[in-house]
Amino acid sequence: MAAGIVEIEDSSFDTEVMKSDLPVLVDFWAPWCGPCRAIAPLVEELSVSFKGQVKFVKCNVDDNPVTPGKFEIRSIPTLIFFKDGKVFDQIVGMVAKAKLEEIIKKMI
Amino acid sequence: MNKADYDLVIIGGGPAGLTAGLYAARARMKVMMLEKVTPGGQVLVTDWIENYPGFPEGISGIDLVQRMTDQAKRFDLVIESAEVAALDLSQPIKKIILSDGNTVSTHTMIIATGASPNTLGVPGESRFSGKGVSFCGTCDGPFFRNKVVAAVGGGDTAVQESMFLTKFASKVYIIHRRNEFRAEKILQERVFANPKIEIIWDSVVTEIKGLSNVEKLGIRNVKTGETRELPVDGCFIWVGTQPNTGFVKNAVKTDESGFIIADLKMETSVPGVFTAGDVRSTPLRQIVTAVGDAAIAVTSAEHYLENL
Numbered sequence: 001m002a003a004g005i006v007e008i009e010d011s012s013f014d015t016e017v018m019k020s021d022l023p024v025l026v027d028f029w030a031p032w033c034g035p036c037r038a039i040a041p042l043v044e045e046l047s048v049s050f051k052g053q054v055k056f057v058k059c060n061v062d063d064n065p066v067t068p069g070k071f072e073i074r075s076i077p078t079l080i081f082f083k084d085g086k087v088f089d090q091i092v093g094m095v096a097k098a099k100l101e102e103i104i105k106k107m108i
Numbered sequence: 109m110n111k112a113d114y115d116l117v118i119i120g121g122g123p124a125g126l127t128a129g130l131y132a133a134r135a136r137m138k139v140m141m142l143e144k145v146t147p148g149g150q151v152l153v154t155d156w157i158e159n160y161p162g163f164p165e166g167i168s169g170i171d172l173v174q175r176m177t178d179q180a181k182r183f184d185l186v187i188e189s190a191e192v193a194a195l196d197l198s199q200p201i202k203k204i205i206l207s208d209g210n211t212v213s214t215h216t217m218i219i220a221t222g223a224s225p226n227t228l229g230v231p232g233e234s235r236f237s238g239k240g241v242s243f244c245g246t247c248d249g250p251f252f253r254n255k256v257v258a259a260v261g262g263g264d265t266a267v268q269e270s271m272f273l274t275k276f277a278s279k280v281y282i283i284h285r286r287n288e289f290r291a292e293k294i295l296q297e298r299v300f301a302n303p304k305i306e307i308i309w310d311s312v313v314t315e316i317k318g319l320s321n322v323e324k325l326g327i328r329n330v331k332t333g334e335t336r337e338l339p340v341d342g343c344f345i346w347v348g349t350q351p352n353t354g355f356v357k358n359a360v361k362t363d364e365s366g367f368i369i370a371d372l373k374m375e376t377s378v379p380g381v382f383t384a385g386d387v388r389s390t391p392l393r394q395i396v397t398a399v400g401d402a403a404i405a406v407t408s409a410e411h412y413l414e415n416l
Binding site (some may be wrong): 004026030032033034035036037038039041042061062072074075076077092093094095096097 | 135144145147148151152153154155168169170173189191207238239240242244246247248251252320321342
């Protein structure tokens with residue numbers, strides 16, 4: 001995993017995401033999910049491009065069932081963009097890097 | 109001859125595209141692959157592959173894709189992240205118009221854009237997509253731990269992925285419109301022996317119902333006409349595929365379902381334009397057939413370039 005991406009847990013979600021000063025992209029994933037592993041490099045590339053502007057975190061839905069439940073996640077990969085503790089946008093499934101860049105640029 | 113940007117452009121990065129890339133890179137062609145998301149295609153959503161030779165214990169879809177990608181890159185295949193918007197095949201040098209507005213010119217191309225899952229087209233299906241309606245077992249199956257789900261279809265995908273769902277769900281109904289499966293016999297044997305699976309033959313889903321999530325299905329027996337409701341928490345749909353050919357329009361000949369028609373050399377109705385894999389009009393859509401198509405397509409593209 002790229003050094004810039006923090007792995008968060010149910011217990012740290014509030015501090016790391018809701019109370020973050022920077023906008024946050026949360027990548028909900030699991031080890032069994034092929035498409036999640038496939039988009040992981042795209043998210044890593046973005047974490048480098050937008051370093052210091054957006055915080056990138058990952059949440060393993062197997063180990064942390066509470067947070068995905070709160071956001072009614074029934075399908076992964078799901079990427080949720082948070083700004084000022086609120087959901088700014090949400091993407092379910094495989095997505096092109098250009099689309100993610102577009103949302104991030106709108107958010108920052 | 110006039111020079112194009114590339115000898116060969118491969119559109120699509122599933123097993124067909126990656127194999128074409130491997131062969132073309134080894135043939136030292138000036139080649140580029142265009143992939144709109146990330147290499148892999150439908151294999152990425154395949155939990156486990158047991159019928160691709162060379163992996164006696166089987167291999168996960170993502171691992172196979174990773175190996176194919178590494179192998180192509182080892183020979184310096186260039187993979188660009190771009191979506192194709194349209195083709196201009198009116199001249200011998202073909203133009204590929206990208207969705208970002210750029211244009212790439214090439215002497216030959218291989219269309220290997222694959223296929224996407226069909227939908228049922230019943231009420232509730234799109235409304236509950238991601239809320240219990242799914243087309244991907246390996247993405248969504250584990251969210252249905254100890255729940256009851258339905259799987260619709262009777263081919264390899266439906267039967268194999270239903271087995272995967274039983275790792276999580278307490279019960280899996282397979283709803284199939286006929287009274288027998290088309291899936292491989294070995295897959296059928298496993299499904300018939302699995303106590304968590306109940307098969308509902310001769311039946312179709314007429315509606316998907318619920319409040320905020322899927323709660324029940326309307327199903328109809330096509331032989332007796334009898335209708336009933338089936339309480340489920342999720343509905344997985346595996347009823348065949350449709351070709352990813354939106355950008356092709358009428359540029360090359362297709363069959364009545366939109367799959368691209370090619371000859372034995374994998375050449376389409378336009379000279380220098382080849383196709384491979386699931387997007388091709390073919391009696392069998394497997395990883396092994398896709399990679400075979402791709403090898404032929406690259407060799408044919410080489411011959412075409414030699415005769416320019």
